[in-house]
Amino acid sequence: MNARLICKSIGRLCHLTAVCLLLAALVEWHYPPKGVPYWFLLPAIIAMALGILLSRIKADEQNLYARDGIAVVVFGWLLVTLFGALPFLLSGAVDSFTDAFFESVSGFSTAGASILRNVESLSRGLLFWRSFTHWLGGLGFLALMSAFSSSLKAHSIHVIQSESTGPTLEKIVPKLGDSVKILYTIYTLLTGVGVVALMLCRMPLFDAVLHCFGAVATGGFSIYNAGIAAYASPAVEIVLTMLMLASGVNFTLYYMFVTHNKRAALKDEELRFYLGALVLSTLAIAVYLRVQGVFGSFGESLRLSAFHVSSLMTTTGYAASDFNLWPLFPKVLLVLLMFFGGSAGSTGGGIKHVRILLLFKLVRKEVAKIIHPRTTRVVTLNGKAVDNRVLHAVGVYFFLLITLFSGAFILVSFDTQDFTTAFTAVAACINNIGPGLGAVGPSGNYADFSGFSKLVLTACMYIGRLEVYPIVLLFVPSFWRRSGV
Helix, strand or coil: CCHHHHHHHHHHHHHHHHHHHHHHHHHHHHCCCCCCCHHHHHHHHHHHHHHHHHHCCCCCCCCCCHHHHHHHHHHHHHHHHHHHHHHHHHCCCCCCHHHHHHHHHHHHCCCCCCCCCCHHHCCHHHHHHHHHHHHHHHCCHHHHHHHCCCCCCCCCHHHHHHHCCCCCCCCCCCCHHHHHHHHHHHHHHHHHHHHHHHHHCCCCHHHHHHHHHHHHCCCCCCCCCCHHHHHCCHHHHHHHHHHHHHHCCCHHHHHHHHHCCHHHHHCCHHHHHHHHHHHHHHHHHHHHHHHCCCCCCHHHHHHHHHHHHHHHHCCCCCCCCCHHHCCHHHHHHHHHHHHHCCCCCCCCCCCCHHHHHHHHHHHHHHHHHHHCCCCCCCCEECCEECCHHHHHHHHHHHHHHHHHHHHHHHHHHCCCCCHHHHHHHHHHHHCCCCCCCHHHCCCCCCCCCCHHHHHHHHHHHHHHHCCCHHHHHCCCHHHHCCCCC
């Protein structure tokens, strides 16, 4: 393992963190009451000093191998979230480091779970930082650093692979740095379009920017205790529904559609599976809610059903009404959609639709093999054969996720007697969603959990965002052995 180059890479990450903290300090200073926002400036100074120190380390070996990339991602994310927790702690917004760390990890992992009982009491700078962490973690904080770091371009694929979502990493163009820049351009444009659309719905600029950070990064932090319901605006709900839906799509498909291959983009099997699941779930819930008389009209039922299906399936976690009060059927369906998540290559969390699709195809292959033992079948995706190593990795990923979910569920169950609260709290955190059911529903939060349970749930958010493997590998002894692979 190339420890020197790992430290050097993390040093550059510290520089980027310091710049982001200074941006939040400017926002804090801009809004009254004006003062010196030391809770942002002090962490920024520490991050910059540490970054300078680590960046000066001389590394004889300039190659980042696979295990080095994993180490950069895991330790880099840990360091960034530690710095991200300091503004909440130093400002007095939270009383304990555990709570501040939980809120920071929830932000960067785009989980959107919160321990804050009164969000509206936060200053504008803290509200900005809280939502900005979503945007930074959405496509990947280290991917952004790698794209603009000339010394890492040649070997940063292992860093980006470890941080990216989905079973495989695809380049849009031959150069990895250019691919990441294209993705961030799409990401930024989508955010900008969302801000304009929300402002046309008469949402203030500050509110529009922060809610777009949450929607496009599929994070879900709102600046009001009532969430999106505070605006009581169907137009706002529709715009956010479209933003969340768009952010759950593989971002490479946008580039394909705009540049050269519209037909291939529209025929993408994962996209069709994603849209099919969304449409069917939305209609099923809307019809059920109207028949049960939960809402006064089918139009209202359809609008709120579409909003919450988009919110939970893309793992955003925004709430326009308290779905915790809905009948059992729509709640069960929403919990199942939490595990589906968004598409690979999107900002969404969860298992990802492509993995679910491949598992279905694998089951179909095995059933056909039992019926016709001599028939050879190949699993395909978008007309191409899927490598058996990818199928194996998908199966192992699913097993590890369920195993870790079960372990976390058992640990959290010591802290509450409510099955629904414990189950959905772990599901919401490991799938990076935020709100669940019971005490952690849209009108609740995670404040009443013990410090131990909060640490377990924080670990779940890490596991969900980094997609299991990087975290698991840390506990494998052979990972730490010196080897050039």
